[in-house]
Structures are given as structure tokens and as C-alpha cells.
Amino acid sequence: MPNSSIPWIVEELFLFSIRELDTAQDGYRWTGPQRRRLPTWPSNWVVIAAIFGDPFIADVDEPAVPIYFARHGAGCWRADRVAPTAATFLKVLARFESVLLGAFDSDVWDEDGLLRPGFLRAVEDAVTELLPPADSASFMTALT
Template sequence: MHTLYASFARFGPLHAQSAALWRGEIALPSELAAFYAQIGPWGETMHAHVGPVGIDIPGVNVCFPPLQRLWSLQAGYRWQGNSGERLTDWPDAWLVIAEQNADPFIFDRDSGQILFAFHGAGRWEASVLTQDLATFLAALAAIGTVYLDAGDDLEDDDGALRPAHRDAALRALATVLGDEDAAERFFETLEW
């Protein structure tokens, strides 16, 4: 995870976080405990009463909360945000670990796979994005690094991603996933 740490450190402040910070009603999966202990997305503190807000992966806006906020991220997926009532259409094995515009990236506690689903579809239909957490993190780090390195040149004057940077991100992603078709599918999921 050393390489991942170096990549994620470019996206925002990191801080090793002990599993003792977990506030969930279910056991914290060991893969996630290791991620928070070794990489620890922390983020900036915008307001003292809020604390750290987590980090965003550049260009794709995938947000990872700090560990003490991970359980509260389940609101709206696992339970109804206002009443706290458990939502029956959300499988118990699913744990949202990151989101992109309220679309959840889900750690499946039964399989270890990372799933992705679109919110607002009427019912949750998640598809497998990667086979494990390490691959998911490496894929996002690859894309985020390309986008971060592009700097102000990332988008054209109309705000569209420049094809050269999209191609570079796809190449980096294919290196991680070992397959150009898998890279294209992963990337299309993030672009929606």
C-alpha cells in the first residue's frame, strides 16, 4: 500500500486511523481497517465542529470520508436519513465506502468485491466494479494521478475533458486492471 499512500497523499491530507474510530453497528471489514490504518483519507477541516471531511479523487469526484464519518455515510442507503428506519432493499452485506454525486461505491462484505450503483433508480441494482478493494483503490489512484498531473490543461475552454488526458487515464487504468476493455468499462462508470 506504500504506492497507494503516495498517490492518495497527493489528493489530500492523510492520517492513519485506528479501527477504534469506527462508529458502525456492524464489524469493520479487515480490508477497510487496513485501508484506514495504512492510507487513512482524512481531508481538510473546514469547520472545527465538523472535523475532517475526507478526500476527493481529482477529475472523477469520488469522495472518501474519514473513518469516523464512514458509518454516517450509510444514511440514505442502509437507513432512511430522517427517521433512521432501516431500508429493506439495501442488502446487509453492503457498506458504502465512497460516493460520487450520491452514487455509492459499495464494499460487499460477503465477496470483498467493490460494487457501484446509481441512486434514484427506484431500486438498487449494483454491478461489480472490481474484484477487491486494493484494485479499486489502485484504479482510482491511477486516474486521479493522470488528472492531477494535467493541472489546468485537463479540460478545454468548454469544460470538456481533453481527449489526450482521457486516453492517458485509460492507459493507466488498463495497466492496473490488466485489460483495456475492463478499463473502458470502469472509466465509463465514473463518467456516467
């Protein structure tokens, strides 16, 4: 279990420290007790955070280190960019947390078990100031 996490809409988003990064790649880059390399995982991808096993990925071959999000269990890895740089990703997480914990006090679900439209609008407004439109849309998809 990672040492660092932040509240997310359902459970915690686990952020991996430098010491945890190697182990955090298990199940993505590595498989089994011998930690065999999975050929379907790009060598330039490093999992830096995860929610429900869905990874946030740093592309370490790119100078700006963009951050991507992928869903596990889809049969193949398809990652969508959620931030143009790692620094921007951290700013987006801070904005998200200010909406989740500040404006909504974690009360983001309606009586039907759906995310409140007002919450989604507030998050979108907050992250749109920091992200290009396509990245903002991908970040919002990562929430649902």
C-alpha cells in the same frame, strides 16, 4: 461532511473513514430520522466513498471485498464492479489521480464542456493495467 476527499473530475470524491462509515450509510441503508432500514439496500453493501451521492460500495460478504459503483436516482440500485478487491480500488484511485493531477493538471474539459478524449484515453490506459476489462469499463463509466 467527510474528513477525507480526493479531487475528481467535477468535485471531490469523498472517502469515508472507519468513524464515518455508519453515518455514510444514511440515504442508502438507512432512511429518515429514525434511520429505518431500507429493504432495497443489500445488507452486505457498505458505502465507502461517494461522488454526487453516487456510492462506491464494498461487498463485505465477499472475501476479496470487491468494490462496486452505483448511480442514485435510477429507481433501483444496480451496481457494477469497478475493482476486484479494495486494495486494487485504492491503486486505481492513485493511478487516476496521477493522470488527473499530473499529466492533465485537472484541465480535463474541452471547450464544449466534454471530457477531453486524451484524458479519457490516459485514464483508461492507466487503469487497464490494474483491472480486468469489465471492471475497467465500469470504472470509466463511473467517470461520465
